[in-house]
Amino acid sequence: MEEVTGPDTTPPSPPQGLYVYFAGDGMVILVWQNNKESDLSFYKIYRGTDSVSFSFIGQATENIFTDKGLDYDTTYYYYITAVDNSGNESKPSAIVSAKPVNLYPPDQPFGLTVDAHNDPDGIYFNLKWYKNPDGDIKLYKIFRANKSNFIPSDSNLIGTSKLNFFRDTINLLIGRRYYYKIVAVDKGNLESKPSFEDDDIALKTPQLLKPDDNSMIGYDLTFKFKKVDNASGYIIFLSTSKYGNEIWKKIIYQSPNDTISVNYTGPSLYNGGRYFWKVATFSKDENIINSISETRSFTINAR
Secondary structure (H helix, E strand, C coil): CCCCCCCCCCCCCCCCCCEEEEEECCEEEEECCCCCCCCEEEEEEEEECCCCCCEEEEEECCCEEEECCCCCCCCEEEEEEEEECCCCECCCCCCEEECCCCCCCCCCCCCCEEEEEEECCEEEEEEECCCCCCCCEEEEEEEEECCCCCCCCHHHEEEEECCCEEEECCCCCCCCEEEEEEEEEECCCCECCCCCCEEEECCCCCCEEECCCCEEECCCCEEEEECCCCCCEEEEEEEEECCEEEEEEEEEECCCCCEEEEECCCCCCCCCCEEEEEEEEECCCCCCCCEECCCEEEEECCC
């Protein structure tokens, strides 16, 4: 006769060896011994501000957990439980406690990139960087100067951000290069070293020459536009609609000529078809448009 096995109702053993691996800067790292049950699923972490009342704050599949964003002057108490694949939860581990006092300034912010834009939304510079790993970051200070290798100070502080992104729209000029650095500030107002510097320049919009707007042209198509100072290159876009349906684009790197001429090399154009073109500039990466021209149209009239 086949033996019938009932549901698993046996909880795992309480986790052993829980201790505070690190406490400081608004962060507590807990470590413990792995349970030996083959059907272990995960661990649940509980926290309180006394040794009596606890709340569930998270779970972990490994034997480590990091609790961030804590107050410096509060003592926190923790215990953990183990949960198996059937949802059975163990009894609590031993309780440990820690006070994550403010020990060190934040790490130096890393990965700052600055991208300038001159488009229908206006002139603006987008700054982004990697989020600091510190658990107690309050904000980032943004500094800007008109020359490289500047020293951040209150005189060139232009704003703050709680995120690892900032858009600068303050008194910007086309054709002027701006240099940026950021500083991370923790909840205790300790400040990091400044980030490495990055810069960019908002470019003029390209001046289109040929084809004229609303013109009639033949199949022998050449685009002409004026050179833009400080541009690394250009992108010509051709589409069947003013708002999209791109059928061809051409990337051209900076030319010494004041007038740039580019022959059309895309798919065949239809007689009587109306097409739209514009030119964008880039100052760094061709995938990040700096400025963009007006949109012009022409109609193919091949007789």
